[in-house]
Amino acid sequence: MRRQWNGGMNRVATAAQFFFFGLCIQWSSVESAVAENIEPFVAGFDRFAESRRLPNEAAGKLLLTELSCTACHLSTENDTAPKRGPDLKAVGSRVQVEWLKRFLAAPHDVKPGTTMPDVLHGLQTDERGNVVESIVAFLKTQTEPFAEIKATGANPVPHEFWIKGQSDVGQKLFHTIGCVACHEPDPEYTEGQSASGQDQSLLKLIEGLTSEEIEELGLSHLAQTVNSVPFGKLDDKYSHQSLTYFLMDTLKVRPSGRMPSFDLKATEAADVAAYLLGDQPREIRMKSLPEVESVELEDEKLQAQIEQGREHFAQFGCANCHHVKEVIEPRLGPALTELDFNANESCLNSPKSNEVFFPLSDRQVNALRDGIQSEKESQDALSDTLTEADWAMLQLNCFACHERNELGGMGPSRRGFFETVGNVDIGDEGKLPPPLTHVGAKLKTKWIESVLNGENSVRPYLTIQMPRFQSEACASLPKMLASEDELAQSENSPEKGTDKPEFTAKQLQSAGRKLFNTGCVQCHPLQSESLPSVVGVDLASVTDRVHRDWFDKFILNPIALKKRTRMPSFFPNGVSSNQDILQGDVENQIAALWAYLGNVDQAGLPEKIVVARQQDFELFPEDRPVILRTFMESAGTHAIAVGFPENVHLAFDAENVVLSEIWRGRFLDAHGTWFDRFTPPAVPLGQDRLNLSDAVSNVFVRKGSDRGDERVEIESKQRFLGYRLDEKGVPTFRSELGGFVVEQRFEPTAQNELKQVIQVKPRNVDDGLNDEFGIVLGPELKPSTENPLQYSNSDGLTVIFKGQADGHSSEERNVLTWPIGNQLSIELEYHW
């Protein structure tokens, strides 16, 4: 276990836990004295068999696929494809040999609840041992090296990550991301179950009701006991490395999709594996199963055993369900409809003598009889109570998490494990996976496909995550949902959402933006931006995700489509609660929202989010100037932006030591400079932006007593020396120019124009007496006829020099000069 300093609490806690744990061991050993229930566990059957929704024929049919009966007893029906078992191409690298031997010899004892039949049941003990040895010898040849996990700047992959898992982190992941929707939670785990009180009360309520009352109250789906999918004793079966790799991509080993993949990152998979395998010392974690079994070709005896194992693998029908590297033909039994379950050798009849054995319970036997019978009579076992989509969801156990048409949903004792990230209270919608009633009418088929492929999560605030199901069994599910739910929709005669030709797109978007701002913004982020502490579905993708028809109906009356939703209606009794926008026309308002959500990039974030964002990142010079060094279009890569409380602002180019831009109003948003990896240039937010780079183009000093002197030296290259702040926080930019220090101080005038004071100071007392300082203005600035020290251009800029100066203008430029003397001070103003 890895921990930080304060993580050492575990050590303290362990002593206490040890005491309780001791009690638990006793308790569980008492319980295990009772005959263990070893019937094969099929989640959908266990939960729903004998209910109204899953009559015996359908329940039996579910066993036919989930126990993979139809892998041997072929059926012509499309919906009876067998689940089949794990891919064994790398089983030698994944599973411990001793476990394999024990499992093959007695699968239902070693892994109670397994859906694999005991195919060696008919053999005598000795013979069985030999067959197991040979099959295992063959399986040991099924090895593959573990894939190298590509590490990048975006994907941290510690060296030998599988030995570094932290079991406490793994325990938390196991109980929060969704594993315990199907698998047994740890009774010791209590962290984060803040909702347990609520669920306890629900459990108590249900306990006190009769089954009729439960049905009447619509609580059936909550009242069903939900047993756990067993996974046997994992530390006998896996190594740390192989379980970690399995958890990173479960579908690679189990392509049926019944164990979906959370696609855990390397470190997360190692954490969960460390939890599931117990907190073992590093020496044990480092033990790996052989990646490549080296088989000496000379060892004829071993070769013969492997060969025999391969034959047994075929002979006992293993290849019907399991892929190995070699192509092995399946060994088929009688077709499903040919089965005679009254025959002596039927596995339903006298299992003890049969060569293939399942420890079926009576209700499983009865269901199978009815299921096979209805197949024989070509009856559709499902038509009355289950849709095609329901059927696929039963097989994949989607109902462990999702409710659909009052079937399934998270079991009552499991709900408490799932929380809202940050424990914000937004009700069950913030804790549990969404119900899937109407989902085909709601979500676009492509979106459902992407969700099943583990992409496009829109609920990052749930600790529980949607795993990847990508498999044959769910390939048709999106289309089934689409066709089934489309039907339900049209029965309710939906209003077809249409565009509103009387408004322009821009008008609609703008109205939608306002509507969003008055309502939706309170609960929904948009493009990852939101009001503070708002948690909800980000609506930026809504027009890509949902059908317009559904959107219209849902907005109009959410509760009609989603029971117990916290989403309020903004149109009570079909009347808009906002009469100011689009004259309160309901249809137009909904169309406007849709138009806006599809065009947020153009229409902009809602005003309230803009304001909230400003409070975080916009710079407001309040009582002192605010300075930000950044990149800017005008002032380049050495920009220094200065914002004054008077709302007059400037950008100074410290590379060329020149004023580059001035503006008024709002100053800058600093998010890009502070926190954006790609360092975008900062953009002035205010108005009256004026680029000065052509206006005041340069300064220079001219050394030499006489302007006619041929020995004059002109120095125009300034070296920036930085800036100093006075007691008011106003910066003075300093530079060196030909042995002089030039200081430039800017400040707003009372009229909200900009004043600049330039001081030129000799470094040595004697310098400057015979030297001149000059300013070069761009040619666009023309001297005024009344005042020779006032220049204007067509952009509306006027530069006014105070005091005296010598000036001369030409086509190319305007030059003004001053004798420096002991110290020169020049004042000028920018009016714009």
Added chain:
Amino acid sequence: MFLWRVLLVVIVLAGLFEKSVIAEDVDDYYPIVSIFTPESRTESRSKNWKPAPDGLPLEVSGMTQLPDGRLAVAIRKGEIWILDGVSDVPPDNVTYHKFASGLHEPLGLLWHDDSFYTVQRSELTRVRDRDGDGIADDYETAATGWGLTGHYHEYAYGPELDGQGNIWLTLNIGLGLKGDQLSRTIQDPTLGYRQARWRGWGMQVDLDNRKLIPICAGMRSPSGIGSNADGDMFYTDQQGNWVATNSLHHMRKGAFFHHPEALASMSEPDSPIHGIESVPNGVPFPTALKNFSQMVPPAVWFPYKKVGQSVTDIVLDSSGGKFGPFSGQLFVGEFTLASIHRVFLEKVDGEYQGACFPFRDGMASAVLRLQQASDGSLFAGLSNRGWSSLGTASYGLQRVMWSGRVPFEIQEMSALNDGFRLTFTKEVDPETAADVSSYAMNSYTYLYQASYGSEEIQNRELTITSADVSEDRLSVKLTVKGMRELFVHELTARGVRSADGAPLLHPDAYYTLNRIPKAITRDQ
């Protein structure tokens, strides 16, 4: 809060005095104290990255200890903060004082000559408080003049002082420059490479004359600078194009390391590197060195994943033993895997080479900066924005302490003419330590190439023919067949036990064998 403190005391005591448990966890030796590590609010690569609400975005990008013991930190947002109380355990009463602001992503901080010095994107700045009100009011440009196209990857790091009092900074290469950025580049006429001026260079600064002095070139992303016990200056580089894996280099005049786009500035006045007419590409690194006389090999390669994915700051353990048995060695920060590595250096034929070892993982976020406090503990400045890292936080400050217990580690791995000498931190069990099967060694090198990183190539198992335990049982001489110059020699010593039966906390070591020492004769 009170309860927490009581618990913490209990834990501290448990950590220090618990001897009965077989310790094999780095927490028992080098526990971490979290000073400030808020939970991440947004994904570290998100365009909309935001700091934790209402908190100081303490993305530590520079650290320096003030003469009075307070810790000053620069943060990426552009501020300098002075922190008091950071050395308390638990750090419950830390105070934060903002000293300076408005800087452009400062990536280093140095207290020197009664001032702060920090390298911003565009300049080395001296930051002072002239009127004594506790807030900076003088942001003086101490040196500037390197090019800056505006590309985000043009980070600038430093400054750091070497043993001779020289002040150093390093400059990243820009990546994939285009459009307006190209107008701010220069181009080498012979090789054709284009970069902004001095990009990919290590510079010294003449503070008196505000002058940059280009020293060495060929850096890709030199985010860590630091000197060793002898005062020589090193930098770390990060895997990428032309850089096979993370590396540690000795900076000195005229050295070229690997990234050739830095040669865009080769013909600039003051360049100490001249006359490179062609650059090999796609050849094994030892071959490239033969054909490229100006290029010098790194002192240490950090094999990818095995010792990190992205190395950062360098700090010398100058505590004289207050931080455990590694005094005089270097610690190197690790970004992606949120950890710290350790480096042992030695000189062979006048050139540095040595070994790296994993040291401490499990930090709360990417380790960007390291600073040793006067009590020997290591402050780790964290920030993972823009990339990704392990850990629960996106930024913050932690402190790695030494519990006082000595871990069983390979303290030093030094090269011999016919093998390596391992020095251990504790006495070894002579039986396992003398058993050659307790060890395994292989060696490999990398491709020198324009494409990103390199696999380990020409990998070969080496035979260890003997393992001789010294009389004091603190060192083992391994005699190794088939050592190759310029190859990384990877050692695992998983079978070795300490005298009290414990395995090595980190059994793996990676020695960059640029030169095989000459055989030592009796006369010498």
